[in-house]
Amino acid sequence: MIISRLKTALVAATAVAVLVLGGLSAHAASGYPINKPKNVDWSFNGPFGHWDVGQLQRGLKVYTEVCAACHSLNLMSYRNLEDLGYTGTQISNYAAEYEVEDGPNDDGEMFTRPAEPTDRFVGPYANKQEAISANGGAYPPDMSLLAKARAVERGFPTFIFDIFTMYAANGPDYIYSLLTGYQDPPEDADVLDGLHYNPYFIAGNALAMSNPLFDELVTYDDGAPETADQYAKDVSAFLMWTAEPNLDERKKRGFVVVLFLLVFAGLLYFTKKKVWADVSH
Amino acid sequence: MSGHSTYQPTSGFGKWMDARLPMARLMHDSFVSYPVPRNLNAFYTFGGILMLMLVSQIITGVVIAMHYTSDASTAFESVQLLRRDVSYGGLMQNWHAVGASFFFIAVYLHIARGMYYGSYKAPREVLWILGVIIYLLMMATAFMGYVLPWGQMSYWGAQVITNFFSAIPLVGDTVREYLLGGYSVGNATLNRFFSLHYLLPFMIAGIAILHVWALHVTGQTNPTGVEVKSKQDVIPFTPYATIKDAMALVIFFAVMAYFVFFLPDYLGHADNYIEANPLVTPAHIVPEWYFLPFYAVLRAIDFNIVIPFTDIVLIDSKLGGVLAMFGAIAILFFLPWLDTSDVRSGNYRPLFRIAFAIFVINAIFLGYLGSRPAEGIWVPLMKASTLVYFAYFIPILPLLGWIEKPLPRPASIMDAVMEKSQDEGAAHIEGSAAEPNTKG
Structure with missing residues (x-):
């Protein structure tokens, strides 16, 4: 019995070692960022993680009034805003503020019309070339998947603990840290002309985007503090939602599936014990 | 395996079918009465x-393929649409991607078990070689599957590996x-992959199927390494192995589900959420974790092999690295003949x-090195670790077979089992002396 338990423990230990190896490839080495991202206690962290709908609504407001000046959101449609608790009319009104090109009509001509809920989010630029040209050669990336496309190396042994704490907020933590991380460069820092020093930036010590958020920049109507810090949090959560709108559904489903499999495994354990009771092995 | 079939068709249809296509008999002999x-x-x-x-990979893969477009301009977005707008699409996609990793976790444990218990030794050489072929095919499949989402790591991984x-x-x-x-x-690559x-x-x-066939001809090894000698040594596959395999499978799936539902991106790379861009090279191109040990071997060879006292290069560092990397896998084919010991089990x-x-x-450490950049202290470590691997x-x-003095082995499987249960029985009685043994 003791030996078989030891063996089971050995199997488990080997499996963990292999998973640890797995964690490595996701976190390759690099000199940047200078500072590790700050960890935020997001509502969507952990096994019972869920969206804070109020926060997502505020995040949408920050995106619309600040980020959308340069960043597109190509994978999102206006209809997706239903998830944030908006009604059909509210969504139609929101969409109607943007113009999309449609056609050809019966005369064979292209025309513009107000956007509808089924349309994708209209971006600030007609195409990538215009975006690059308007921003001095730096392309403001599409934000749909940004919260999944950025992950700072967690380092040993943190990435092992991450398995057990279910840490998966690399993206939003990074975005929040970057947005609140602008500061004066230290004297020995070598910052290129036109770039802005930020020790949280993943690919260098400075980036082309200047600090976009300031206190009282966006008006909130739900009483949340109108600070740059709060804006950064809200828009990071919003971008986690755009990167994976089904995140809370996934976690709810996962809880049921894992629980079922564990109970099933328990039942099989007792069945196996009974079947093997008369066999020495 | 050897021995007569014990299958007895009971129904009229069963008897009719058994005389024409004895499929049920094959299944019965392979998975019910088969002795383990x-x-x-x-x-x-x-x-x-x-x-x-x-x-599981084939089922999820077939469903995903219904929503995937293998066109370089739409592939990346089609995966996102699957994840966002298809019912259970995100679940299918995560299950398939995480499933690939867990497929490799299982295969590495399976290979390690075979290496420790000498499962490759006579008469199981063909069984072992078929296994290595499956492993090679798995690697090719996983690599090409990783290219399909057409993210940055897909694209640049394909560049590096086809190079x-x-x-x-x-x-x-x-x-x-070709x-x-x-x-x-480019687009042509994506389509053929x-x-x-x-x-x-x-x-x-x-x-x-050939692998299982070969297994059922020779029979399984076991932790003692002693071949089956009598009916006492074996038990029928069903119910004993069936229930045990089922339990292990459910536990394995539970761990996998934990990753699928709570950490779907843990084993992947964030750069693959950026669409492939031939003009922007990622800072570090890293393969999936299950290739990392071989990636370290590849980069350990950073020197040319020259004919001494001349400048003639026999093998340049690029070919040398590739040879070493494929050699690290190919050497597994020769394992049955490299191990010269008659004793099967490592015990x-x-x-x-x-x-x-x-x-x-060392293999796990080699994997760690595979995730490091090929610079500084990591390069000599990669070389040392590669040397230890080979x-x-x-x-x-080969040498161990000559110099090692093996421990005495049990005469039969049953002997080993009896000895073990006696030891445990003794421990059990000591531990519960106060409790009367009602079962006798």
């Missing part, structure tokens, strides 16, 4: 787990162009156990 050693431990459950993992083939002297560039369908990774990614799993299934080989432990730890196969394994 009574002393198999948990490590012997991974074969069954791998079968089910293959089925290996151009290292082959004379025909290398031609081979690479593989890519052009001069660089999709086609092959759909084909190879069925080839794996075919070889897996009775004190020196082998040490060598094997070092090999496993040293296990040559010369340590």
